[in-house]
Amino acid sequence: MxxxxxxxxxxxxxxxxxxxxxxxxxxxxxxxxxxxxxxxxxxxxxxxxxxxxxxxxxxxxxxxxxxxxxxxxxxxxxxxxxxxxxxxxxxxxxxxxxxxxxxLGTEQTSGSSTTQTIRPFELGHVATLPSQATTLQGVLDWHVEQHPDRPQLYVYQDADQITEISYQQLQQRARRIARALQQQEIAPGDCVAIMLPTSEAYFYSFFGILYARAIPVPIYPPARLSQIEDHLIRHAAILNNAQAKLMITVSEAKPLSQLLRLQVPSIHTITTLADLRSSNTPEADIGTPHPDDIAFLQYTSGSTGLPKGVTLTHNNLLANIRAMGRVVQASSDDVFVSWLPVYHDMGLIGAWLGSLYHAIPLVIMSPLLFLSRPQRWLWAIHRHRATLSAAPNFAYELCLNKIDDSELTGLDLSHWRLAWNGAEPVSPATMQRFTERFGPYGFRPQAMSPVYGLAECSVGLTFPALTRHPRVERIKRDPMTRLGRAEAAEPEDPNAIEVVGLGYPLPGHQIRIIDALGRELPDREEGELEFKGPSATQGYYRDPDKTRALYHGNWLTTGDRAFTIGGELFLTGRSKDIIIRAGRNIYPHELEAAVCQLPNIRKGCTAAFASHDRQSGTEKLVILAESRQTAPEQLEPLKLKINTLALDLLGSPADEVVICPPHTIPKTSSGKVRRAACKSLFEENRLSDPQRAVWQQALRLIKAAAQPQLRRCWRIGVDVAYAGYLWCLLAVLAPIVWTSVAVLPTQPVAWAAARTGARTLLRLAGTRLTIDGRENLPKTEQPCVIVANHASYLDGLAFMAACPQPCRFVAKAELLRNPFARIFLSKLGTEFVERFDVEQGLLDAGRIADSAAAQQPLVIFPEGTLYRMAGLHEFHMGAFLAAAKAGLPILPVTIGGTRSKLRDKSLFPRRGSISLTFSPLITPAGEDWQAAVQLRDQARAEILRHCDEPDLAHTPKNR
Missing domain, CATH: 1.10.1200.10 (ACP-like)
Structure with a gap:
């Protein structure tokens, strides 16, 4: 290279x-x-x-x-x-x-003797992974045992000079730091802060803390050394919450140690990597690291006041890293290029720790190198033939706006197979424009991969399928804003809202959308997003109140609003008013409270909110404040004070400060600032609209406050009323249908009665039943085996309503113990199989195979059980072995909509339609095991093609 x-x-x-x-x-x-x-x-x-x-x-x-x-x-x-x-x-x-x-034409380099010229990566393939490791230290130790000299990191020192760090070098220097920390009386479980830029020092320090069994606390370094004092004061709340004992930082911060000790009494030392390296203390016995040890604290608030330290254990991190690697088919043949800051979860876990686990060489540069010249990111991808990289949406927008065509001559992005877009709202327009702009340079549309994650789930939660273009759905604006329904919009609809598909939950993880009553919503209905899985945090460090608020039963709240389509996640907004600005979280109430303390600013009359900036592709911070000052010479100093305050609190100024006259900022009837309304006034340029009379303002406020509540109550009321109506309908029809089936003499007549009852129930419930592929239904009395996906207890009812000819279900033997189920199912000719007794199960399978050829079609749900989460699971072999042995064709049936109407472990039915697709018959190619496997794979592929749900059985494994 x-x-x-x-x-x-x-x-x-x-x-x-x-x-x-x-x-x-x-x-x-x-x-x-x-x-x-x-x-x-x-x-x-x-x-x-x-x-x-x-x-x-x-x-x-x-x-x-x-x-x-x-x-x-x-x-x-x-x-x-x-x-x-x-x-x-x-x-x-x-x-x-x-x-x-x-x-012009020269690049400034560090000139350090430790740097070396970039060279091609010829590292060889690593066939195995540290799957038995239970801690991050264990992962690094495994790599050192397997390939100690294999490079893991290539750290850019400047624009064209790079330093190589092997696994062994990382381990040796980290262990030396661990010994020095022990000499500083750092004990297992103590918190050690890292305030370092992207550099060799950061990586050695992080693992040095881990080897000392202490807890790393990454905090972002100051943008300028002259701001170190203010920067440390801003971080005092984080350091106090963590009760940090020591901080590793740059040498310029050491003189401020006394100041910091006044702010954070727990800190006894501020040191540098050079100081720690000089120690030759022998390593102390600190016991064996445990998988449930805290691996590090990820603080979600970049401002002071109310920091939240997300507690992430080694188990959490490794579960997340392994799940992401499995989905994206991570391999040691990949190359990852990153400029993401390593104090943030996307750069720390997604880029570095994920690459370290999968033996992927990571090429990393400072965010300043990217921000000063965005083309360096793309040229690093070209130079190192990178296959993986990630960035927030604003970075892709920056490449569009700040790179001239003349700076791209010879660029080759054809090796870039996954470009993750996350950490802030993803813009469909940015994705499309980036793909079009860099398509001539080899960038493939399917490489753009919008993802969703949060610190409370380590980093990643949902990822899209590998081989697809980004999914953008156009939905009608009015039903979404009024009723929270994601109805598909017509292509020519100019008011449609575009929302980006963020993929499906990682293996082992689940998501759900709930309404105000905590009930799970069906597809295409907006609500609160919750999740659970092995990557989920144990809570917030030393903050039981916020931890309790995080949990909703065994689910964790995200604070985001979303809906799903076929199990794929689509975000619509944030319930909480956090502003995400260039990947950082800003809590508006803290800034508002501080601005209100300034002279000439009306108390309680300040709003801070985010407004999308089309130029940068990110959210800009707007501060709106009321004042009685009107003269320009009075307003400019006031804006300066507000911006200075924003800089002190957040580390960066506001993008726009607007001083407005009294009574401009809309409030609720209880006096709370309505940030969303402020944002609308600002974006619609209506802040200067003339003031209305008091009674008019009161009416508008009442209307504005009442409308969302009325819509919400109406939506809940309709849902509850429908569920109650359906259960009443079932209470009336079920006894009639059960009695009819029980007394009728033959199975075909009983089937006809049950089918009439099913169709009546669906019709009275207002459920539209759509049937495709009627021509593929078997002829009357034609033997075959029918297999269908299993999403809900309504599947059997839906199948009976759709299939005109009598069939026989295969059901679990436990139902025989229930007299009502036994009588009803037996009259329908149901075959019962044992699930837990192996010997009896084999006998049942043989019996079913023998009877399949002689009687009516058998209906089997080969997934075997229900799952609340969308997705098609692995198929059991019984149905296909029976079909192959009897020489019978398989009829794949895809059932859609039943999961949304009634999920597993839920008694709250929802409105919605149901569809059944009958695919062509599949004939077995033989009677042996291989023929049965082929039948299974063909049938499953056909159902997967129609069900519009993710494949949860064939998720790609590591290459």
Missing amino acids: ANHPDPQPRQKSEPAPAQGAVRANDVLLLIQTLAEEVRQQPLVDGELDLQTRLDQTLGFDSLTLAELIQRSEKQFSVSLPTQTIAEIETPADLLQAIQHAAP
């Missing part, structure tokens, strides 16, 4: 000015132009000079700074160092950086 240089920015046609000729006014004009684009209004006179703070005064966040760097390089024909984005705070800083920058 050739060492391909980074593509260079497009050359300007005009001559480049000499570096010394760059004037301050040129830099100020460049910054003013960008600031006015961001604000969408001109700057106030005197607001911009060489000492103006880019973040506090102008509101520049990291993405805006990255844009400023790119424009500076193009305008002044220079190549700025990567760290410039983290160092410039004022226009004077940028001017100085430009004056000392290298000419």
Whole structure:
């Protein structure tokens, strides 16, 4: 593999000015132009000079700074160092950086002697995985035993220099750090914070803490070293919640240890990796790591105030890593390229720990390298022939908006088989535009893979199928917003809502959508999303109240609203008002409370909310505050104070601050700020609408507050009324049908009576029954074996209503103990089989095979049992062995809709339609086992093709 240089920015046609000729006014004009684009209004006179703070005064966040760097390089024909984005705070800083920058066409590198030239990956295939390992340390130890010198990490030091780290090197240096931590009196179970950028030090420190049996607590480093003091103060709440004993950080933070101890009494040491490496203390006996030990704490709040530390054990992490690897067919032949921060779950677990487990080489660079030049990400994928990479939606949008075509010449993305898109709302438009833009460079549409996950489930929860294009459903806006129903929209509907399919639950995991009563909703109905599975957190660290709120029985709440189609997840919004901004969570109530304390801001009259930014593809933070100040010279200092406060609390400024007159912000009747209404007013540009009379405002507030509640109550009432009606209907019809079947003399007549009762029940229940493939039904008295998927207790009733000719069911022998079931099923000619007595089961199977050829068709549900979660499970062989032995054809039948109407372990029926698809007969190719297996596979494939549910038996295993 050739060492391909980074593509260079497009050359300007005009001559480049000499570096010394760059004037301050040129830099100020460049910054003013960008600031006015961001604000969408001109700057106030005197607001911009060489000492103006880019973040506090102008509101520049990291993405805006990255844009400023790119424009500076193009305008002044220079190549700025990567760290410039983290160092410039004022226009004077940028001017100085430009004056000392290298000419265009060169890259600044670290020049460290530890770096080495990039080389091709020829590592060989690893056929086995550490499947018996029970801890992360055990995973690393297994790899060291199997292939100690195999590289695991390739860490970019700068744009074109990289450091290689093998499994053995990672283990040895981590163990040395563990010994040093023990010397610092770090005991098993103690929390150790890591505040480091993406670097070798981070990886050694993380596993060093694990080898000491302590708990790593990753926290994000400051964007600029000059902000370390404020940064540490912001993180005091997280460190106090974790009761961290020690923090590993950069050397510049060590002088602030006394300040931090005042904020966090539990911390006794602030140290660096160099200090820890210098220890030669022998390793102490700390016992054997346990799978239920806490592997690390993932704090979900990036702000102070109410941090939540998600507790993740080794069991949780390994279950998640193995499940994701199985679904995506992870292999040591893959190559993963990542710029994701390693203090966040997507970068830490999804990229690093997942790659480490599956022996995948991970090429990782700092987020600053990506933000300063997004093309570096794509060229790293090209250079290393990467097959896997992941990013939030804004990253794909950044590549679309910030990379010129001239910077892509020679780019090859054809090896990129999975491009995960997650961590923030996924935009259908971004996916389509990225695919179209980079398709000529080898990017395949099916590589784009929207996923869903959350820290409470380690990282991943739902993944789409491997070989498909992204699924985007267009649904009618009015039924969704009013009733929460995802009705398919017509292609020409201009008001349709586009929602992205985020795949199916990982193996061993389940999701469900519930209504306000906690009842599970059927497909295409919106509600609260809950989940459970082996990756689920044990709760929030040292916070029992929030842990209790997290659980709903044995399910965990996500705070998200969603619906499903055929078991696939579609998100519609967040129940909680968390703002996701560039992958970070911001809790608006904390920011609002702080802004309300500022002078000249009306108490309780501030709203913070997210608004989608079409330019960046991410959510922007908007702060709306009421004030009686009206003059521009009064408003600008007020905005500056608000932005300074946002910077102090969140580490980045707001994207937009709006000061509005009193009574602009809508509230509920109880005085709570209605953030969604604020967002609508802002996006519809109606904040300046004239104020209505008090009685008009009151009526509007009452209407606005009452409408959602009335719709919700109406929806619940209709659902409850329907369920009650259906049970009453069943109570009337069931005795009539049971008595008729019991007294009728022959099986065909009894079948006709039962079928009439089933069709009557469905008709009176308003359930539409759709039947496809009637021509494939067997002729009267033609022997065959009918197999169908099993989704609900309604399956048998639906089959009877759809099939005009008499058939015989195969049922479990336990039903014989119930006299009502025994009499009813026996009169229908049911064959009973033993499930638990092996010898009797074999005899039953032989008996059924013998009778299959001589009597009416047999109806068998080869899945054997019910599952509440959508998906087609493995088929048992009994039906197919019987068919092969008797030489009978198999008739596959696909039943749809019954799971949504009545799920397993539920007594709450829902509205909905039912469909049955009769596929063509499949004739056995012989009488032996292989013929039966072939029958099973053909029948199952046919049912899977029609059922619109995931394959839960043939989930791909590791290659």
